[in-house]
């Protein structure tokens with residue numbers, strides 16, 4: 509009887525240990541899967557979407573670099589001045605009073621800056637935002653090809669990128685730079701020109717230049733260490749992927765321009781469309 513009692517106790521202990529182990533593995537598994545992609549089949553059921561040619565040159569995922577200039581029809585739609593509008597700057601100071609940015613991107617930046625301030629990182633300075641073609645031309649002439657891109661080839665000409673500094677000092681050393689490098693992806697932003705991607709981007713390390721691409725794309729890029737050039741290529745290759753952020757599942761589908769007539773959105777699903785500026789269209793289905 510005693511031996512049986514002992515046996516039951518040993519089995520119970522083993523079971524308890526196994527359950528704890530499974531729970532731990534569950535936690536780890538979830539953490540590791542966060543923001544990583546899973547390949548899925550490209551489905552075409554649901555509501556038909558009338559995507560137009562212009563949509564190929566609009567959206568948060570446009571790739572603009574030395575090889576792919578901004579399409580002449582692509583215009584920054586909601587550019588506003590940031591000065592005197594604290595709801596758009598989240599406590600950051602402005603280097604110039606005439607700095608402009610996409611309003612949608614500025615609102616996201618403000619949320620991010622406020623989150624950083626909660627952790628005591630609150631000395632942000634926005635040093636550049638949207639630049640129109642004339643400003644970009646002037647900068648290119650003044651600074652030269654080593655420091656600026658010609659008009660139409662800079663992300664600043666879209667309103668989706670901004671240069672963020674710190675009033676504490678150089679961004680590469682300041683708390684603000686370190687915090688952004690770690691956390692910006694949670695808020696839809698990516699460090700566009702990292703030190704280890706200069707061969708891909710063709711641009712040297714810029715710890716201040718952040719580009720808005722939106723969730724879940726920013727997290728996938730961060731977790732998989734992909735530059736925008738590589739990410740767009742990955743989507744083109746995989747066609748359809750899914751990913752989980754905060755336990756919620758996103759789906760991303762890629763269409764070549766010829767496949768756009770097949771584009772469908774499941775009924776009732778929130779979505780975003782963006783061109784990739786290379787003739788493809790990316791559909792993001794929100795949770």
Ligand SMILES: [Zn+2]
Pocket residue numbers: 636664669670671716717718
């Ligand atoms: Zn910049």
